[in-house]
Amino acid sequence: MLIAALALGTFAIRFGGARLGQAIPAHGPVARALNALPGCLIVALVATSMLSGGWREWTAGAVALAAAVVTRNVPATMACGIATIWTLRHAF
C-alpha cells in the first residue's frame, strides 16, 4: 500500500509538471521565470543541503565551488568535495 500510494503520487507530480509546462506560453514573464527556474532550484537544493552542515561542510563546499569554477567538470568537482570532507572529518 505504502509503495503503491507513493508511486502513484510521485508519478502524478512528474506527469503534471510535464503537462503544465506545455500549457505555459512561450514568451513573456512566465516564460522568463520558467527559463530561470532550473538554476534557482539547483542553488536552492545546494542551500538546503548546506544548511545542516558545520564548518567542515562549508569548507568542503567552498573547495568544491573553486573546483567547479576551475575545472567546469562534474566528476572532478565531486572528487575534490568528497576528498576534502573525508580529510576534514578524519583529521579534526
Added chain:
Amino acid sequence: MSSSSSSGGFFAGARDIAPLAFGVAVYGLAFGLLAAQAGFTPLQIGVMGLVVYAGSSQIIATQQWMAGAGLLASVLAGLALNLRILLMTASIRDLFAGQPLWKTAFGAHMTADENWALLLAARARGREVGYAYLVGGGLTQTACWCASTVLGVVFAKVIPEPKALGMDFAFTAAFIAIARSLWRGRPDLLPWLVSVAVVFGGVKLAGAPSHWMLALGGLVGAAVAGARRDG
C-alpha cells in the same frame, strides 16, 4: 527531433551520469539497510525503486512508516519532498512538446534531480541533447538505484555508513558543479541570491521544513527573474 532522439543522445546521457550513479548506488545500499529494518523484502524494495524512483522520498516515507506515522502521513511526507519534480518536468517542457502521451509519461517518470540537472548543464555548454539524453541517464540511474537497494536489503549486516566515507557530500558537490555550468552571467545573480535567501530565511528564522523552502526558494527566485525585463 532528429539529433536529440538518436542513440548518441541516449548513450551520452548514460555515460555522463556514471559518476553520480556511483553515488546513488552508495545511497541505495544505505536505503536497503533501512528498508530491511522496516521489514521490507528485497522484491518489494526492487519494485519500489522501479515504480517510485525518487530516493529521498522513499527514505523519508520508510522512516515515517517505521516510526509508526501511519500510511497517509508516510505517503504525504514522501510526496511533499517530490513536489520539486513538478517544477523540474515543467522546466524541460520543450522535451515533451509534440511527443505522444506515453513518451511524455515515460520521460516524466525518468526525470530525477541528477539527469535533469546534467541535461541542463550539457545544454548550457551548447551541446544538443534532449529526450534521449534524459532517458539514457534516467534508465542507467534507475538500474543502479534498484540493484543497490536490493543488495542493501540482502546484505544489510555488512554495509558501512555513507557518512563515514564522505559520500553524503557527493551530491552537494555534484550540484555545485552543475550550478556553475548553469550560470549565464550577471542577470542570474539576483534570482539566485533570492532563492538562497528564501531557503536560509525560511528554515533558520521561520523553522519551515527544508523541502518546502527548496520549492518555494526556486519559485521566488524564478519569479524575480520573470518580473525583470532583461531576463
